[in-house]
Amino acid sequence: MFQKNTTLGEFIIDKQKHFKYTTGELSRLINSIRLAAKVVNHEVNKAGLVDILGNASDINIQGERQQKLDVYANNIFMQTMTNRQIVCGVASEEEDDFVSIHSKNGGDNNKYVVLIDPLDGSSNIDVNVSVGTIFSIYHRVTPVGTPVQLEDFLQKGTKQVAAGYIIYGTSTMLVYTTGHGVNGFTLSPAIGTFYLSHPDMKFPETGSIYSINEGYYSHFPQGVKDYLKYCQEDTEDRPYSARYIGSLVSDFHRNMIKGGIYIYPTSSKAPKGKLRLLYECNPIAFLTEQANGLATDGYKRILEIEPTELHQRVPFFCGSKSMVDKVHSYMNQYPDDE
Numbered sequence: 001m002f003q004k005n006t007t008l009g010e011f012i013i014d015k016q017k018h019f020k021y022t023t024g025e026l027s028r029l030i031n032s033i034r035l036a037a038k039v040v041n042h043e044v045n046k047a048g049l050v051d052i053l054g055n056a057s058d059i060n061i062q063g064e065r066q067q068k069l070d071v072y073a074n075n076i077f078m079q080t081m082t083n084r085q086i087v088c089g090v091a092s093e094e095e096d097d098f099v100s101i102h103s104k105n106g107g108d109n110n111k112y113v114v115l116i117d118p119l120d121g122s123s124n125i126d127v128n129v130s131v132g133t134i135f136s137i138y139h140r141v142t143p144v145g146t147p148v149q150l151e152d153f154l155q156k157g158t159k160q161v162a163a164g165y166i167i168y169g170t171s172t173m174l175v176y177t178t179g180h181g182v183n184g185f186t187l188s189p190a191i192g193t194f195y196l197s198h199p200d201m202k203f204p205e206t207g208s209i210y211s212i213n214e215g216y217y218s219h220f221p222q223g224v225k226d227y228l229k230y231c232q233e234d235t236e237d238r239p240y241s242a243r244y245i246g247s248l249v250s251d252f253h254r255n256m257i258k259g260g261i262y263i264y265p266t267s268s269k270a271p272k273g274k275l276r277l278l279y280e281c282n283p284i285a286f287l288t289e290q291a292n293g294l295a296t297d298g299y300k301r302i303l304e305i306e307p308t309e310l311h312q313r314v315p316f317f318c319g320s321k322s323m324v325d326k327v328h329s330y331m332n333q334y335p336d337d338e
């Protein structure tokens with residue numbers, strides 16, 4: 001067990017020994033994400049002061065108006081990955097297609113690809129509510145030295161090498177896993193260093209918080225409606241508390257620490273759900289399972305879903321094991337809703 005106040009840099013180097021024959025590429029990649037996070041954090045923290053509020057001119061592939069900070073964060077992460085020549089390709093929520101990153105010495109000799117939501121929950125920026133970056137890292141499946149292909153990105157979540165998020169909240173934290181548990185690092189603004197503040201993070205087995213946008217209640221599957229009724233019953237351990245920030249990273253981070261469940265189900269407005277499989281649900285699901293929680297589409301593990309499209313959406317149920325099991329018991333009463 002690491003001592004608190006270990007720096008992220010020291011931690012990455014020490015964890016490197018978990019990877020046989022490591023070339024240090026993954027360490028350099030996580031270090032580059034750390035650098036980009038500091039740069040984005042600097043801008044997020046002064047968003048109210050400079051002309052990066054309000055809507056950029058573009059509409060992204062999601063059909064959402066791009067907030068200027070979305071575009072800025074995307075550019076920072078893209079530039080960092082490109083300039084440091086550590087990955088052969090990046091897929092981003094803000095980019096219609098994946099971006100190939102050709103190494104300077106010809107061909108694409110890097111073995112990792114990154115999928116990223118550079119600033120999730122960005123509609124909260126103008127009202128000073130916390131937002132986050134989510135990232136997912138895979139080994140490429142096509143031969144090293146050839147241009148990266150779509151199949152390098154359309155991999156099941158079980159194949160992830162690493163995943164994590166940065167939460168730009170009351171403090172800025174980087175939380176990640178390489179498949180050996182989940183660890184959280186808090187940025188010291190005075191020094192600009194991330195320190196280990198939350199070693200070996202684990203979901204409590206149960207909790208009393210549920211996170212869902214109940215505005216869409218009338219459109220939810222019956223199993224979700226039944227579960228919400230269960231949450232709101234007046235019993236010895238209920239009603240639970242409803243806590244929904246509208247920022248996945250923030251709701252997830254709180255629920256992982258306190259215990260809870262986050263649900264974004266199908267609805268008439270989002271017939272396949274709203275959250276994107278590859279750069280929101282898979283990385284959060286990897287962290288969840290590493291922290292002894294459960295992450296499903298209401299029926300099966302998120303990490304087992306075979307991707308078919310870069311920006312595909314899935315229903316998302318994620319959190320404390322007993323709470324996800326309970327909502328499943330309701331969902332399984334309506335298999336036709338699957």
Ligand code: P6P
Nearest residue numbers: 120121122213246247248249275
């Ligand atoms: P709604 C932000 O756009 C996001 O992807 C998640 O961060 C958040 O939990 C969800 O969508 C909010 O969606 O429909 O409730 O506004």
